[in-house]
Amino acid sequence: MKKSEFFFGQDIISLDQFNRKSVEKVFATASIIKKTSAKKLLKILQGKVVGLLFFEPSTRTFSSNCAAVKRLGGQTIEYQNPLLTSSVVKGETIEDTTKMIEQYCDAIVMRHPIVGTLKKVADVADIPVINAGDGIGEHPTQALLDMYTIYEKHKRLNNLKGLMVGDLLNGRTVHSLIRGLSIFPNNTIYLLSPKQLRLSEKDLEEAKRRKIKLVEIKSLDEIPPDCHFWYWTRVQKERFSDKQEYEKLKLSFILTKKLVDEKAGKNTLLMHPLPRVGEIETAVDSDQRAVYLTTEPKNGMYVRMALLKLILEK
Numbered sequence: 132m133k134k135s136e137f138f139f140g141q142d143i144i145s146l147d148q149f150n151r152k153s154v155e156k157v158f159a160t161a162s163i164i165k166k167t168s169a170k171k172l173l174k175i176l177q178g179k180v181v182g183l184l185f186f187e188p189s190t191r192t193f194s195s196n197c198a199a200v201k202r203l204g205g206q207t208i209e210y211q212n213p214l215l216t217s218s219v220v221k222g223e224t225i226e227d228t229t230k231m232i233e234q235y236c237d238a239i240v241m242r243h244p245i246v247g248t249l250k251k252v253a254d255v256a257d258i259p260v261i262n263a264g265d266g267i268g269e270h271p272t273q274a275l276l277d278m279y280t281i282y283e284k285h286k287r288l289n290n291l292k293g294l295m296v297g298d299l300l301n302g303r304t305v306h307s308l309i310r311g312l313s314i315f316p317n318n319t320i321y322l323l324s325p326k327q328l329r330l331s332e333k334d335l336e337e338a339k340r341r342k343i344k345l346v347e348i349k350s351l352d353e354i355p356p357d358c359h360f361w362y363w364t365r366v367q368k369e370r371f372s373d374k375q376e377y378e379k380l381k382l383s384f385i386l387t388k389k390l391v392d393e394k395a396g397k398n399t400l401l402m403h404p405l406p407r408v409g410e411i412e413t414a415v416d417s418d419q420r421a422v423y424l425t426t427e428p429k430n431g432m433y434v435r436m437a438l439l440k441l442i443l444e445k
């Protein structure tokens with residue numbers, strides 16, 4: 132797909148598909164949607180059906196996509212566990228499931244545990260496909276909502292200093308967000324993870340070819356002052372074959388109120404894609420810089436509404 136061809140009828144599989152212009156188009160559309168009356172929005176996807184197929188569990192991505200379709204006047208076909216509830220259980224291939232869903236729907240939103248499956252599904256499908264997370268690969272719509280949240284706060288996506296903490300090896304939201312921020316110049320991201328969960332060598336090498344500077348740090352003490360955002364992530368239990376190793380690593384870095392008081396700047400956004408499983412103290416939730424329970428998930432719905440509008444409305 133050519134970047135200039137965005138958006139009508141296109142798949143959203145990776146942040147690599149985006150450029151500055153297309154990111155700004157998503158943000159402008161989301162901002163208009165935010166201000167538009169609920170009644171007017173209902174016309175946008177009137178008569179359209181979107182298939183939501185989640186082969187991995189989800190709270191936010193499933194619900195916000197579902198809400199996005201419905202708030203735009205469309206309808207959904209929903210599979211929250213196709214491995215139990217669809218004919219996949221009888222041995223149907225992902226290709227055949229895709230061909231069936233496209234007989235009934237105008238777009239597919241899919242999450243799958245295997246990296247690369249969404250690309251395969253998009254290649255098979257004659258309708259647009261949105262990647263809602265493919266294993267440890269990418270989660271492009273999460274990155275766009277995170278970028279939109281940063282943009283709303285700091286009014287730009289260049290010249291930013293950010294911190295990413297946790298499971299950088301397995302965190303698909305991290306992989307997409309780094310790609311997304313690399314579209315804009317002069318961004319520096321500090322990376323903090325247990326050494327077993329560092330960003331892969333491949334991703335570190337890839338970043339060198341992009342406009343983004345990645346700096347690995349080893350401890351909370353090394354967090355630089357006045358970051359524009361801190362992006363905490365959970366250690367992903369479901370990606371570990373050795374559960375003892377997971378137990379050892381899961382709480383390597385905890386976002387505490389004390390840490391926020393000592394190290395965060397007055398404008399540092401405290402972000403997390405969620406779910407959290409102990410790596411953020413609940414005492415941080417009421418901090419006015421914390422957006423993981425409020426602005427991020429809400430923006431997720433608006434950004435997904437924007438993407439659906441751009442992809443499906445002629």
Ligand code: CP
Nearest residue numbers: 189190191192404405
């Ligand atoms: N951020 C995110 O992908 O959350 P869910 O797994 O709940 O969809």
